[in-house]
Amino acid sequence: MLLSRLRRITFFDFALVLGFTALAAFMSLPIIFILNHAFKPTNELFLFPPRFFVQNPTFSNFEQLFLHATNATVPFSRYVFNSVVVVTMTLVSVIVVSTMAAYVLAKYRFHFKQIILSMITLSLMFAPETVGIPRYLIISGIHLNNTYLGHVLPALASPIAVFMLVGFISQIPNELLEAAKIDGASHVGIFARIVLPLSVPAIATISIFTFQGVWGDVETSTLFMQDETMRTLAFYVNSLLSGLQNSVAAQNVAAAAGLLMFIPNLIIFLLFQRKVLETMIHSGIK
Amino acid sequence: MxxxxxxxxxxxxxxxxxxxxxxxxxxxxxxxxxxxxxxxxxxxxxxxxFNKVKIVPGGFKYEWLGLQNFRDAFLKDNNFPVDLITYFQEMLLMVPIIVIFALMISLMLNQRFPGRFIYRALFFLPVIFATGQVLSELFVQGAGEVPFIQQYNLETIVDQYVGPELAKTVMNVLEKVILILWYSGVQILIFIAGFQTISPTIYEAVRIDGASPWDSFWKITLPASIPFISLNVLYTIIDLFTFPQNPILKYIKENMIKVDTGYGYASAMAWIYFGFIFILIAVVLWLFERTMRTRRGRS
The missing domain is CATH 1.20.5 (Single alpha-helices involved in coiled-coils or other helix-helix interfaces)
Known part of the structure; x- marks a missing residue:
């Protein structure tokens, strides 16, 4: 059985798999690098030429990171707590708000719908970095400085999330919604009982994207938060990194912090990846 | 009644x-x-x-300048026009490379071979990490560079063969090989999804008529995937130009906090930049529209 299956693998298959393995290995080099880098002792961090793999792995980088943080005015755990709170709040609200918007955009007719759709497409092209100051003025105008809402609200109206969800939700057959309506479901009922469960793959995708964005975002912490206790982990790591591109002192702390920022991304991705591949294939194209 | x-x-x-x-x-x-x-x-x-934005105690002061900021960006600024042109040159080279690379990879991934699902996931994986923090961290640590460029002294070779005018652009692209690989995940996925819309019976029919796989690629796969190529070109353009690490956006951000230029000037530069992107996208759309129309006319 196994032998016959093995025999069916042609030379072409073999070459293809070999080529792809090489390419995939090449692509995962940076990930392997960042993993190894975090466990290198100080003398290996400055080896020249730099090595990929760690020779004597230690946890001292992480110890130093936590020590470094406890010496500072704000404890490390506070940054972690802030990040977790902000990410959870943003994820939940982005999912609810964007799905609601995408549902009506995909399935209903109402005023200004075309204008809204074209504005979404246009704003995809706009880099948010360039509008930092007007955003700051609005945030301070409604007194959201140094609150968690100040972190959450700017990420709330995400054009990308709605863009992807509209493509996905419009594929839900209209007959299904009509049947529910005839059975006496209200708008909210249809949304909560039918649209939400059916668009779980798309929601998984946007949660990954939103998570990536919010977890790594430093803009809200830099611009809207003046109180150090309200800033997030990403800001802390960034402030560690920015000061020492050429310095020797805290390279090891930076390496450990880099890995720490990276691990949650990996976990979230592994949890949702199959769903993501499904949505990417469904949305936007057909 | x-x-x-x-x-x-x-x-x-x-x-x-x-x-x-x-x-x-x-x-x-x-x-x-x-x-x-x-x-x-x-x-x-x-x-x-359109204003000179001055920071005064208690807020901003606007001074109407009209188009002065836009004029300054081209006439007075020493860096901005040069940076803009080099960056656009680089991108004009990068976009086709990324799209063609993605097309080739997805063609191969579309073949039947053991474990292809794992490989699809692997090629998509970098997209997830290629955001913000992790990426900039990688670049700070130098993982985005390819060591063989220095090792084999490629710069002089490129200089000889391409000529000094374009050498800098080509070198910049070469240095970003890993970035190209990393940026093709979504494109590969779009192509694979696109290939599924071509019905397998067509391939069977041309095989019976005696076409080689090479012919069937040029005559069937490629024409059928033109809409997906255009989608990918657009996606790549938008993706690359809003990439926060790019030199133009960095320069604009620097200018925002400078006292003598200020936010008004930075916004003007940003709008010039977006104007160029819009023109580029419009040209791409027009080209694809035209090829689609001539195809339809012929068939």
Whole structure:
């Protein structure tokens, strides 16, 4: 059985798999690098030429990171707590708000719908970095400085999330919604009982994207938060990194912090990846 | 009779405005957020680009300049036009490379071979990490560079063969090989999804007619995937130009906090930059529209 299956693998298959393995290995080099880098002792961090793999792995980088943080005015755990709170709040609200918007955009007719759709497409092209100051003025105008809402609200109206969800939700057959309506479901009922469960793959995708964005975002912490206790982990790591591109002192702390920022991304991705591949294939194209 | 129809019409109208209203109600939370944090800031930055924005105690002071900021960006600034042109050159080279690379990889991934699902996931994986923090961290640590460029002294070779004018651009692209690989995940996926829309019976038919796989690629796969190529080109352009690490956006951000130039000037530069991107996208769209039309005309 196994032998016959093995025999069916042609030379072409073999070459293809070999080529792809090489390419995939090449692509995962940076990930392997960042993993190894975090466990290198100080003398290996400055080896020249730099090595990929760690020779004597230690946890001292992480110890130093936590020590470094406890010496500072704000404890490390506070940054972690802030990040977790902000990410959870943003994820939940982005999912609810964007799905609601995408549902009506995909399935209903109402005023200004075309204008809204074209504005979404246009704003995809706009880099948010360039509008930092007007955003700051609005945030301070409604007194959201140094609150968690100040972190959450700017990420709330995400054009990308709605863009992807509209493509996905419009594929839900209209007959299904009509049947529910005839059975006496209200708008909210249809949304909560039918649209939400059916668009779980798309929601998984946007949660990954939103998570990536919010977890790594430093803009809200830099611009809207003046109180150090309200800033997030990403800001802390960034402030560690920015000061020492050429310095020797805290390279090891930076390496450990880099890995720490990276691990949650990996976990979230592994949890949702199959769903993501499904949505990417469904949305936007057909 | 007439009163009845009138009443019915009135009811229908009421019903329609009711459902319209409900639709808008569902949109409302998102719409408020979108207006407050996307539309108004963008509009504000247009307004600011026509002004000199001065920071005074207690707020901003605007001084109307008209088009002066835009003129300065081209005539007075020593860095901006040069940076803009080199960056566009680089991107014009990068976009086709990324799209063609993605096309080749997805063609191969579309073959049947053991474990292809794992490979699809692997090629998509970098997209997830290629955001913000992790990426900039990688670049700081130098993992985005390819060591063989220095090892084999490629720079002089490129200089000899391409000529000194383009050498810098080509070198920049070469240095970003890993970035190209990393940026093709979504494109590969779009292509693979696109290939599924071509029905396998066509391939069978041409095989019976004696076409080689090479012919069937040029005559069937490629023409059928033109819409997906155009989608990918657009996606790549937008992706690359809004990439936060790019030199133009960095320069614009630097200028925002400078005292002598300020936010007004930075906004003007941002709008010039977006103007160029819009032109590029319009040209790409027009080209693809034309090829599609000639195809349709011929068949």
């Amino acid at each position: 007439t009163t009845q129809t009138k009443q019915r019409r009135k009811q229908a109208l009421l019903h329609r405005t009711g459902s319209y209203g409900k639709g808008l109600l569902f949109m409302l939370p998102w719409l408020i957020g979108f207006c407050a944090f996307v539309v108004i800031p963008i509009g504000w930055s247009i307004f600011m680009s």
